[in-house]
Amino acid sequence: MLTISYVSRPSIPSLRRTRVLDDIRAVSIARNSQLGITGLLIVTAMYFAQVLEGPEDAVDDVMKSILADPRHHEIVVVRRDIANRRRFPLWRMARFEHETFADASLSPLLAELHTKRGGAALRRFDRLLDDIRRSRCEPSA
Numbered sequence: 001m002l003t004i005s006y007v008s009r010p011s012i013p014s015l016r017r018t019r020v021l022d023d024i025r026a027v028s029i030a031r032n033s034q035l036g037i038t039g040l041l042i043v044t045a046m047y048f049a050q051v052l053e054g055p056e057d058a059v060d061d062v063m064k065s066i067l068a069d070p071r072h073h074e075i076v077v078v079r080r081d082i083a084n085r086r087r088f089p090l091w092r093m094a095r096f097e098h099e100t101f102a103d104a105s106l107s108p109l110l111a112e113l114h115t116k117r118g119g120a121a122l123r124r125f126d127r128l129l130d131d132i133r134r135s136r137c138e139p140s141a
């Protein structure tokens with residue numbers, strides 16, 4: 001089981017944002033279901049942060065598409081791990097908008113991960129993922 005986490009910068013005109021995010025979600029749910037991929041996508045005004053987990057070849061294939069996708073840029077892979085179990089077994093690609101779990105520390109944390117990739121930021125990111133998983137937020141997928 002491979003897990004990849006990355007942070008990137010959206011390149012979506014604000015007027016098209018809802019539509020584009022819906023398109024990404026529809027494709028993700030279809031393709032991830034077919035390939036056995038789960039994970040989550042965090043969306044803020046400035047950043048995307050995504051965790052993808054699943055069979056190694058499948059995650060690598062989807063990641064290739066994601067890296068080539070013009071709807072975002074400055075894609076920084078912050079973690080690539082082999083794990084023996086899934087963290088988000090039920091989420092084909094749950095999307096969390098910043099507003100859903102309003103947390104003032106989120107944007108600075110993503111900025112830090114994006115620019116420094118440091119261990120401390122990664123540990124805080126892990127805690128955030130645990131909080132999201134445990135929270136009452138309904139995953140959107």
Ligand SMILES: Cc1cc2nc3c(=O)[nH]c(=O)nc-3n(C[C@H](O)[C@H](O)[C@H](O)COP(=O)(O)O)c2cc1C
Pocket residue numbers: 024027028029031032041048050052062065066067069071072093
């Ligand atoms: C931020 C972001 C996250 C994405 N997440 C996924 C995903 O989890 N699964 C997926 O199949 N495609 C995802 N996509 C879409 C892919 O980049 C790609 O458009 C889609 O998989 C179709 O692949 P193809 O363009 O190689 O045909 C994402 C795109 C963006 C911009």
